[in-house]
Amino acid sequence: MMEFRCALMEIETKLNVLNSEFALTHNRNPIQTIKTRLKQPVSILEKLHRKELEVNIFNVEEYLADIAGVRVICSFPEDIYTVADLLLHQDDIRMLEIKDYIKKPKESGYRSLHLIVEVPIFLSEGKKPRKVEIQFRTIAMDFWASLEHQLRYKKHLENAEEISRELRDCADKITSLDYRMQELRGKIEYAD
Structure with missing residues (x-):
């Protein structure tokens, strides 16, 4: 776990x-927050069992990509792609x-x-590659995902299909709002 924490x-x-x-270069921060988490050992075991894999270090390192997780909350949709691209271009x-x-x-x-x-x-015995899952979202996407996750815990709902439709509708409205805010930011920046 220490290696994944690193x-x-x-x-x-x-x-x-x-x-x-x-x-410094654009006079604004594209990233609002960065949250990190390590998957709990119990969750690792459950995932290995779900995938019908033997419990050993090799299978953890080889077949589980989400032990180390980072959530990056950005201001605007285009910031997601900009930051992801900048990160992926690092050698x-x-x-x-x-x-x-x-x-x-x-x-x-x-x-x-x-x-x-x-x-x-980089450890005392040398360099080791480790997998990390990175999720990029806007503030609005994160808001929706957090609430949707809470609502999904209530599994035995009589009107589950209706609620699912309403959640999709909310997601569409949030997406529309994300892009409207991005357009407004563009108008403000180009007005200067």
Whole structure:
């Protein structure tokens, strides 16, 4: 777990540096918050069992990509792609997988950009690559996902289908608002 914690620190530092540099060159921060988390050992075991994998270090390192997780909350949709692109252009970051739920939302309405990357960590015995899952969302996407997650815990609802439709409708409205705010920011910046 210490190695995955180190991978989180590497990614978080890289994102903070990019945010600081962007603030200097563009007079604003594209990243509002960065949250990190390590998957709990119980959750790791459950996931290995779900995938019908033997419980060992090799399978954890090889088949689980979300032990180390970073959530990056950006101000605007275009900031998500800008920051993700800047991060992926660093020569020690290796992109393993991308899932773009912004361009192609899940049926539920969920939107986020997910990257699985490999980042080197430097230990006393040498360099080791470690996987990190990075989720990029706007403030509005994160708001929706957090509430949707809470609501999904109440599984035995008689009107579950209606609620799902309403959640999708809210997700569409939030997306529309995200892009309207981005347009307003553009109008303000170009007015200067």
